[in-house]
């Protein structure tokens with residue numbers, strides 16, 4: 001195919017820095033160990049921002065990596081929400 | 089939700105600069121006119137790289153925009169492939 | 177001290193709450209019904225991601241406690257489907273970090289044994305662990321659970337699930353096979369593969385499907401499939417009992433609810449003067465309570481895990497884990 005690579009930097013901003021720290025720590029082990037034959041992942045945190053880098057060889061690898069990252073971010077945020085509302 | 093925004097820069101590198109120009113010109117009108125209440129899109133080209141920026145308010149808007157972009161890129165590349173092989 | 181356990185090694189999401197005395201305050205679950213091709217790892221991952229928050233709320237309501245009453249978070253670290261495990265691990269880390277409580281990743285197979293021991297009178301059994309993903313014959317020796325025998329290919333639950341999928345019946349296959357088997361007593365010869373204490377089910381699956389395609393009745397095939405597979409399981413469990421000289425058998429895992437398998441093992445145990453145990457149905461298959469309980473045991477004897485050491489282990493071996501809470505009752509030979 002004509003595509004050589006997809007490189008993306010994703011910056012996810014949360015409302016609170018302490019939430020960003022929890023989400024970052026929750027996701028980091030997965031980002032660093034997820035099996036990825038055709039993509040590389042990296043994660044960093046800067047205050048209330050979580051920064052991901054995806055380097056993929058093709059659109060399938062890119063989409064798979066991105067979907068995993070988004071899934072992990074969303075589940076982490078959903079769990080945080082449980083603890084904040086005090087509705088249980 | 090605890091998420092404020094998702095901003096991502098995506099760099100898609102093609103093998104040939106002239107292919108990148110065609111894909112860029114083919115996709116640009118869609119990128120600039122795509123309806124997006126909760127996300128903004130931008131597109132640029134630099135030699136054989138096509139650069140996209142997505143600014144989204146939430147993960148659904150982000151994923152929707154990204155999927156659209158990838159879909160357009162892939163279909164454009166598939167059409168280019170047809171022309172290269174000379175099988176039509 | 178309250179432990180909240182999150183299970184998600186395959187298609188079933190489970191959340192349980194257990195105190196440090198082994199009182200089960202809650203155990204709730206929700207299974208993904210897979211499409212035609214079986215359980216897809218990413219579908220399971222998405223299912224867990226969507227379901228875990230709901231089940232946590234449900235479990236807390238069932239236990240009549242607040243989320244801030246939780247003192248320990250435990251999760252199924254493996255073995256299982258990679259993407260599924262990762263959803264669970266991420267949720268567990270967030271919960272533990274947010275609540276500022278310890279976290280413990282536990283072995284799924286050992287959890288089945290420990291919930292079995294907790295909910296029955298079994299103390300030091302030979303355990304036959306039979307599920308959709310695993311088939312193992314396990315016994316405690318010198319500080320660890322040893323796998324004396326196991327399937328060399330597919331798990332017995334997977335055998336039943338795949339057979340039902342292939343012949344156009346529902347999922348899970350186990351209950352369907354059990355129901356249809358009761359309508360027959362005509363045995364059709366099928367491959368019986370036992371090697372020492374190891375077993376093989378893939379040839380049995382292929383042969384059964386082939387006979388179906390040649391026109392054999394579903395009732396007769398389900399009867400024959402059960403009789404063959406369960407005889408194999410009973411034989412290897414009998415060998416393990418003789419080899420270890422233990423006097424208890426514990427049947428656990430989702431397939432353990434099967435009455436015919438229970439009957440065969442019970443008869444075998446009677447012949448050996450051994451006690452036979454099976455947990456209540458809700459604690460046979462995958463559940464959150466077993467994860468929460470093993471979390472209590474692991475925390476008491478090993479302490480909590482560092483967040484960096486909570487990475488999942490897709491092929492987490494049963495015999496990798498020290499189980500200091502177990503004490504062998506020794507080889508107690510029966511008097512003449």
Ligand SMILES: Nc1ncnc2c1ncn2[C@@H]1O[C@H](COP(=O)(O)O)[C@@H](O)[C@H]1O
Nearest residue numbers: 307308333348350351430431434461462
């Ligand atoms: N009545 C039953 N007889 C045999 N297998 C069963 C029965 N009910 C459930 N199963 C199986 O148990 C497995 C699920 O157990 P688990 O993987 O431990 O959650 C599936 O493979 C089911 O087909």
Ligand SMILES: [Mg+2]
Nearest residue numbers: 307429461462
């Ligand atoms: Mg299981």
